[in-house]
Amino acid sequence: MTPFMELTDVSRCYGSGDTTVWALRSVSLRIIPGDFVSIVGPSGSGKSTLLGLLGCLDVPTSGTILVEGEDVTAVADATRTRVRGRSIGFVFQQFHLIPHLDALGNVGTALLYRGLRPAEVKEKSMAALARVGLAHRHDHRSVQLSGGEQQRVAIARALVTEPRILLADEPTGALDSNNAAMVMDILSGLRDESRAVVVVTHDLDIANSAARKISMRDGQVVNDEVLVP
């Protein structure tokens, strides 16, 4: 079975010479279909750097990264962008909805430039909103939505392209406990054999609710344990 993502001996450093900071040192890991992984660690542990690399938003200083078997380590930005659009969906702590668009427009943004007709975009976006229980709020803009609703719209936007890997960065960080629980329910409900969910967090409760927990410290993976087989 091809892993959705495979990192081999990946390092990432910032700066050069005496001021070189190694944010990530020799990390190797695989994300396989059906994974529900949490990446946990204190700030400065390298989890944000790892997230950037997993999301194909960054390139490693050394090592290789394969996404669905395709090497994205030394490719042009346009190629990496295409892989990102095809294989990865993002959910951010600050939701990052586009303020002048309604919920439907925000979800539809992920489907632009894929050769789809506007009617298809609308249909798929409505379906994605329905999956997070917000079909009835499709014409609301972000200021008219609660934090929990905004994050659910963001999840719908990440899902609508049918990505292999859903990357969530502190998805509950800006939410109260009720909404946080709801978002985590949705995320854990999304794992199936065609998808993997990766949640980056510093919250141990959230981390422990995943099926697999990767703990990081000082730019290295210190523990990779399966919580729920």
Add this chain to the structure above:
Amino acid sequence: MNEFRDLARVALTGLAARKARTLLLLLGPMIGVAAIIAAVGLTDSAKGDLKAKVADLGTNLVEASAASSFGGEDPTLPEDAVKRTLTVRTVEKVAAVRQLANVVVTPYTEALEQFDTVPIPVVAADSTLPDVLEVELVSGRWIDRFDEETGARSAVIGQSLAREFSYLPGENRTIELGGLAYTVVGVLSRVELEPGFDTAVFIPFRTAGDDFLNEDGIIAPNKLYARTAEGAERETADALVVAVNLGGPDEVSTEIKSEALELAAESDRQLQLIVVSMGLLAIIVGGLGIANVMSISVIQRSAEIGIRRALGHTRRIIAMQFLLEAIVVGIIGGIMGVLLGVLAILVGVWLAGWVFVLAAWLVPAGVLLAITISVVAGLFPATRAARLEPLETLRLG
């Protein structure tokens, strides 16, 4: 195609969502184009009536007149001047006239005392004259071949003279030329290039010879009017001097009739240049405004750009999106500028009583200028937007 449709949708919703900012962007190209259109249009319209006249009369009428070289009182051209003129290849048609001196004109015999103070020119004219001058008759007919061959006492009078003599169109009436009764057969309308014809009486050459000149056979003309091929008026005027003279003792002077009028119709180029320069300055400042406002917008929208990049939109798409916003601003600003400029001309024309003149090419040129400025202004912010790293704008972790 699909890509362009998506781009256009994003650009248009982006502009529509920020109405105040979009309006600010539109102002620059709009005011610039409006200023240029209004400047050219108003300076042209100020001379609009004269321009229309030049266009109406044509610029290809050449006049050749006899000039006295030996102090003769009544200089004439050679008898076969018309034939000679037609040897010039650029001449399309020609008509001759002979102004007659000292013929007293009165509406009728009894009125001699009342009208004797008014000098009325009497002109012997060819049957082709109205055709060459491109002028119509108000009523009746012109001197025809029959009049010419029989020496009939037929006369055509100018429009002003008809009014002065209270001549009614179609009225069967005679006027007295040197005591001889001539039948009025028609009234000639105003000849813009020859205002004197308005009060003149025209009679056939042969009749003039019989009644007023002691010349036998062919009467020598003293003036020719020639229509030339378009654009050949200058060389024709020069050629006529040679062709008509043929080395003889007569002197010919030529004149292009429309030249003075054309000079008068010339727009004030310096004023136009100044105002157009100010318009260009306005549009360049407008362009800088676009670059500035869009650059700020790129910073404000960096999170949006980051998320779009994360969703798989390439750098090229991001750049195109901003550039397309600039193009739309250029198109709308340009069209609004043209409309505003035309409105300004119309108001000016209405206030000053001019004739509306606007070169048609200025309309697409104005819009194109606005688009060009907007695109150039949009290039910098668009490139900047495309260079933004999603990792930096999204603040992960």
